[in-house]
Amino acid sequence: MAGPGARWRRLQEATGRRLRAFHTMRGKEVKRGEFWDVVVITAADGRQERAFVQQIASKLERKELPRGIPYHVFADPPGPKIGNGGSTLHALLCLQELYGDKMDGFKVLLIHAGGSSQRLPSASALGKVFMAVPVGCPTYQMLELKLAMYVDLPAGMAPGVLVTCADDVELSSLPQAGALVLDRPGVTALAHPSPLAVGTGHGVFVLGPGAWGGAELEWGSCRLFLHKPSVEAMLEAGATCGPHSDHVYTDSIFYLDRPTCRGLLHVLQEGPGLQCELDAYGDFLPALGPSRGEGSGEGPQLHRAVTAALRGTPLHVAALNNSVFYHLGTAPEYLHHLTSTAGGLWGLLPQGHETDQHQGSSPEPCPGPDTHPHSPGPDHQGPDPRSFSRALGPTASPVDPSPSSHPQPPGLVACVLRSLLGTGSVVSPGSVVEFSRLAPGTRVGPGCIVSGCSLGPGTSVPAGTFLLSVGMPGGFASAVLGTADDPKASVGLLGEIEGLQILGVGLDRAAQLLGLPLSPQLFSGPRPGLWNARLFPGPRPTAQESAAVTLAVVDILRGGSAVQLPTDLGLLSIHEMLQGMDLQSTLRFREELLQELSNAGNDAAGNNAAGNDAAGNNAAGNDAAGNNAAGNDAAGN
Numbered sequence: 001m002a003g004p005g006a007r008w009r010r011l012q013e014a015t016g017r018r019l020r021a022f023h024t025m026r027g028k029e030v031k032r033g034e035f036w037d038v039v040v041i042t043a044a045d046g047r048q049e050r051a052f053v054q055q056i057a058s059k060l061e062r063k064e065l066p067r068g069i070p071y072h073v074f075a076d077p078p079g080p081k082i083g084n085g086g087s088t089l090h091a092l093l094c095l096q097e098l099y100g101d102k103m104d105g106f107k108v109l110l111i112h113a114g115g116s117s118q119r120l121p122s123a124s125a126l127g128k129v130f131m132a133v134p135v136g137c138p139t140y141q142m143l144e145l146k147l148a149m150y151v152d153l154p155a156g157m158a159p160g161v162l163v164t165c166a167d168d169v170e171l172s173s174l175p176q177a178g179a180l181v182l183d184r185p186g187v188t189a190l191a192h193p194s195p196l197a198v199g200t201g202h203g204v205f206v207l208g209p210g211a212w213g214g215a216e217l218e219w220g221s222c223r224l225f226l227h228k229p230s231v232e233a234m235l236e237a238g239a240t241c242g243p244h245s246d247h248v249y250t251d252s253i254f255y256l257d258r259p260t261c262r263g264l265l266h267v268l269q270e271g272p273g274l275q276c277e278l279d280a281y282g283d284f285l286p287a288l289g290p291s292r293g294e295g296s297g298e299g300p301q302l303h304r305a306v307t308a309a310l311r312g313t314p315l316h317v318a319a320l321n322n323s324v325f326y327h328l329g330t331a332p333e334y335l336h337h338l339t340s341t342a343g344g345l346w347g348l349l350p351q352g353h354e355t356d357q358h359q360g361s362s363p364e365p366c367p368g369p370d371t372h373p374h375s376p377g378p379d380h381q382g383p384d385p386r387s388f389s390r391a392l393g394p395t396a397s398p399v400d401p402s403p404s405s406h407p408q409p410p411g412l413v414a415c416v417l418r419s420l421l422g423t424g425s426v427v428s429p430g431s432v433v434e435f436s437r438l439a440p441g442t443r444v445g446p447g448c449i450v451s452g453c454s455l456g457p458g459t460s461v462p463a464g465t466f467l468l469s470v471g472m473p474g475g476f477a478s479a480v481l482g483t484a485d486d487p488k489a490s491v492g493l494l495g496e497i498e499g500l501q502i503l504g505v506g507l508d509r510a511a512q513l514l515g516l517p518l519s520p521q522l523f524s525g526p527r528p529g530l531w532n533a534r535l536f537p538g539p540r541p542t543a544q545e546s547a548a549v550t551l552a553v554v555d556i557l558r559g560g561s562a563v564q565l566p567t568d569l570g571l572l573s574i575h576e577m578l579q580g581m582d583l584q585s586t587l588r589f590r591e592e593l594l595q596e597l598s599n600a601g602n603d604a605a606g607n608n609a610a611g612n613d614a615a616g617n618n619a620a621g622n623d624a625a626g627n628n629a630a631g632n633d634a635a636g637n
Helices: 004-023 044-062 083-103 121-126 143-151 231-238 259-268 280-287 299-311 331-339 387-396 494-499 507-513 542-561 574-579 582-612 616-621 623-632
Strands: 038-043 071-075 107-112 160-165 168-171 187-195 202-207 217-227 244-257 313-321 324-326 416-417 433-434 450-452 463-472 477-483
Touching: 004 143, 004 168, 004 416, 038 044, 038 083, 044 071, 044 582, 071 083, 083 107, 083 160, 083 259, 083 280, 107 143, 121 450, 121 463, 121 574, 143 168, 143 416, 160 259, 168 244, 187 280, 202 280, 202 313, 217 231, 217 280, 244 280, 259 299, 259 477, 280 299, 280 463, 324 331, 331 433, 331 450, 463 542, 463 574, 463 582, 477 542, 477 574, 494 507
Parallel strands: 038 071, 038 107, 107 160, 187 313, 416 433, 433 450, 450 463
Antiparallel strands: 160 244, 168 324, 187 244, 202 217, 202 244, 217 313, 463 477
């Protein structure tokens, strides 16, 4: 196989080709056979379903998606959590009820997008499948990126369902459409060489002998599937990839042929119903193959029924030996992949010719997708900040030239997506600002995420801060965490909350500093945790006021001085904030922001042409010039 540099270039070239192919489909009627027959997105509940449907309708209206096919959103039924495995069964039932026997000829893409995305709260507001990414013209969200990366697959796929998740990206160097044919009976899973440490958090395929020959695509039969195994279990099972003894084949997406879909559908139609949680990876894949699925007869009835239905079904593995798998489900992962020039997702996405760019005094038409003007590899530190700002156009922000008490490793840039930056505002390397308005003189420190916010003049966001604002009845509410905090963390007893950290402070100490009594009423759920801790001010009349009063919480916690919060704030948890979010006002904020960006676009574009130094501020600030021309995100909603 070629060396690392050549493999990286092949990944870039293949990624660019797929983006170009998808670019030609956006807004156009697709013919039968050249794209998916149906695209399905799952949602956790009716509230999330309504948000998804509205955003998809707006994207179709703005011609950001291929037309001529149905896009369905299926919410999980009321009741207990059913997991992505249960959502798969429910989606199969919904499709059968809609299309009947027509399903025998349909190629379906099923994207699991439900859930609260607790480890990345900015994705909770409007859905992780609608996270913006720095590529595309109009700017892509995860939905378009998923569709682009799978654009080759329908041509070589037999009728059935391809199952994927909304917060991951799989890139491979297969050179042309049709190179990967998904027509084998049973289940076919794509596999990626990953370090042993990565395997502990994913599914791992143990293949038969001779599976690693060095080709970009190799087929194997899975003799054992391990779900999130220990390193010792992987080594004992012989799971390592040939000469790469520290790598194993990990899972990502998988294909269910039509007979397998019918078998799973029968479980739901004739079985006990969706009364428990199912994992499409941890429960489906281990049951496959001639010798698996015998089990002990223990576990919930639905688990046993699924295992019986899948028993003996072949599990084929397509090993993509030159591929990468990126997960964007946590704040640290999100920051790494959007701001790191070494090993992050951006290095394989051709931003330079893909983002909405404007040069001169008036916007130019969006160019078609092409490859990145630079060719960074895993050990490449990336271009200097100025050329990177030019390469990313409106998605790059000014780099903070001042010393920082939180020094960042080399190879980080700032990423600004669909946001307006006022004169003199600065976003530091390693930070992401999306769908936000930053007034003149605003400074965002390194390692931050700012989402959906309006920051007043001179506002300073400390390093490592995660700031999120949403519309609510009565105004706007904001929440703040550290980007290294785990919002999903919880404890069983109130007396254990000192083990929970927010912004570097134990939760018990945080409550003391904020003048809040330690009691069950401090939390909006039965288990004390960051997600349901009532620490954040209730709705304020404007987004700017909301962000300002919430940043005061940061000052209190990081300053270490006990201060009594005003009694009229009516504190909320993140959970309450998102559950009570007003969809229309949250989307209206984006729409008004984008209109501002449109109005300011020509002047800002002129500033960018005049000088590219800290004028990167203006280039980033007029981000929206391109974003508006693109027809934006959920704003049209």
